[in-house]
Amino acid sequence: MAQLVATLASTHHPFYLRATTMPPEQQMPQAPEWKRKIEAYRETLERTKPDILVMIGSDHFHQIFLDNCPQFLIGKAPRYDATFYNEEREFGIPKYVLDGDEDMSGFMHQHLMDQDFDFAFSNELKIDHSIICPIITVRPDADLPVVPIYTNIFAPPLPSPRRFYNLGRAIRKAIDAYPSDKRVAAIGTGHLSLELGGPRQFMETGPDPEFDRQAIEWLRNGDIDAILANVDHESMAKSGNATHGFLNFILMLGVAGPEGADYVDNLDLFHTMEAYFTWYPKEAAA
Amino acid sequence: MSKYYVNKFLFTTDRDPEYLKRYTEDPRNFVATWEQSIGPRLNDAEMSTVNFFTPEERAALINHDYVALFEMGAHFFLNLTIFIGIYDEPYMEKSGPLAFQKEFAAKLQHWKGKEYPSVAT
Numbered sequence: 001m002a003q004l005v006a007t008l009a010s011t012h013h014p015f016y017l018r019a020t021t022m023p024p025e026q027q028m029p030q031a032p033e034w035k036r037k038i039e040a041y042r043e044t045l046e047r048t049k050p051d052i053l054v055m056i057g058s059d060h061f062h063q064i065f066l067d068n069c070p071q072f073l074i075g076k077a078p079r080y081d082a083t084f085y086n087e088e089r090e091f092g093i094p095k096y097v098l099d100g101d102e103d104m105s106g107f108m109h110q111h112l113m114d115q116d117f118d119f120a121f122s123n124e125l126k127i128d129h130s131i132i133c134p135i136i137t138v139r140p141d142a143d144l145p146v147v148p149i150y151t152n153i154f155a156p157p158l159p160s161p162r163r164f165y166n167l168g169r170a171i172r173k174a175i176d177a178y179p180s181d182k183r184v185a186a187i188g189t190g191h192l193s194l195e196l197g198g199p200r201q202f203m204e205t206g207p208d209p210e211f212d213r214q215a216i217e218w219l220r221n222g223d224i225d226a227i228l229a230n231v232d233h234e235s236m237a238k239s240g241n242a243t244h245g246f247l248n249f250i251l252m253l254g255v256a257g258p259e260g261a262d263y264v265d266n267l268d269l270f271h272t273m274e275a276y277f278t279w280y281p282k283e284a285a286a
Numbered sequence: 287m288s289k290y291y292v293n294k295f296l297f298t299t300d301r302d303p304e305y306l307k308r309y310t311e312d313p314r315n316f317v318a319t320w321e322q323s324i325g326p327r328l329n330d331a332e333m334s335t336v337n338f339f340t341p342e343e344r345a346a347l348i349n350h351d352y353v354a355l356f357e358m359g360a361h362f363f364l365n366l367t368i369f370i371g372i373y374d375e376p377y378m379e380k381s382g383p384l385a386f387q388k389e390f391a392a393k394l395q396h397w398k399g400k401e402y403p404s405v406a407t
């Protein structure tokens with residue numbers, strides 16, 4: 001059976017590449033620290049020597065729109081183009097082509113269906129920065145095949161936090177059951193408190209620093225009970241209109257299981273708290 | 287109210303460099319063209335006949351009025367991204383990084399602490 005070797009959950013900041021590669025005299029003061037933290041985080045993946053990446057993200061109205069809007073979708077294609085024109089324009093993110101793994105995508109799709117997660121699928125999926133940002137940060141060579149999974153964190157009504165957690169658990173089961181000797185890493189991105197297109201956007205901190213601190217502690221401790229007791233769609237909206245990206249962290253905790261994280265780091269950037277978590281399956285670490 | 291169609295305008299225009307240029311330079315004409323021949327498109331062969339703007343929606347789009355669009359429940363991500371595409375550079379040259387984004391937030395301050403208009407469609 002395939003072996004899950006690491007679960008990574010982080011924020012995705014589309015300006016990371018631009019912020020850390022522009023001429024040093026134009027860089028923001030935190031750029032060197034940001035780069036150091038990202039490189040340290042990258043090492044938490046590198047040391048596990050993965051063969052395949054199961055990538056969890058959320059399309060930001062790039063391929064998916066309101067005329068046809070799935071809650072959960074899996075990519076099943078031999079290759080994936082990535083980065084849309086408006087992401088190149090706004091964030092300076094380059095285009096990529098990632099290899100897929102049709103066999104694993106197909107297996108995961110069926111396994112998730114068998115677990116009552118009725119996934120939509122796409123045989124021609126162009127990937128956006130929710131999956132390319134973590135490629136840039138933790139696997140910049142973009143040299144591994146991916147199984148992309150998209151969640152809806154954007155177009156209400158959204159699935160519940162519990163559903164996201166249970167989906168994470170189901171993804172974990174599907175990875176564990178995949179008949180292959182491949183080493184699999186699961187990498188998902190989302191947000192802590194975040195405001196976009198509202199009165200609290202682009203402040204000195206994220207819109208709800210208290211939530212950010214709390215959320216980091218919950219994830220550090222793997223405390224899914226506290227998360228499910230305290231976080232719902234309304235509470236996330238109060239913390240910032242785009243805070244629903246936290247649902248992907250909840251999903252990733254489901255992949256890891258309700259355990260303390262093995263690696264935790266964060267960085268308070270203008271307008272948002274960055275956070276980086278890695279869990280190693282206990283049986284693999286032994 | 288046709289929130290979906292307003293979002294379709296923002297979505298289709300932001301993702302196409304040529305449309306975005308026309309919407310930047312001559313919004314009134316571009317909105318008219320969009321309503322005639324771009325908005326109704328379902329694919330190369332099919333046209334939809336069911337969606338229309340209200341006069342308020344049309345005016346908000348013509349005026350690049352992101353405050354009105356926010357208040358109508360246009361999706362926050364689309365509403366922000368397209369106007370960053372139009373205004374980020376000129377504001378940056380005049381007033382430095384994030385100047386447009388901060389002005390955008392300032393103009394919405396009266397919503398702070400309140401429940402925002404729903405973006406559900």
Ligand SMILES: [Fe+2]
Pocket residue numbers: 012060130245
């Ligand atoms: Fe995002």
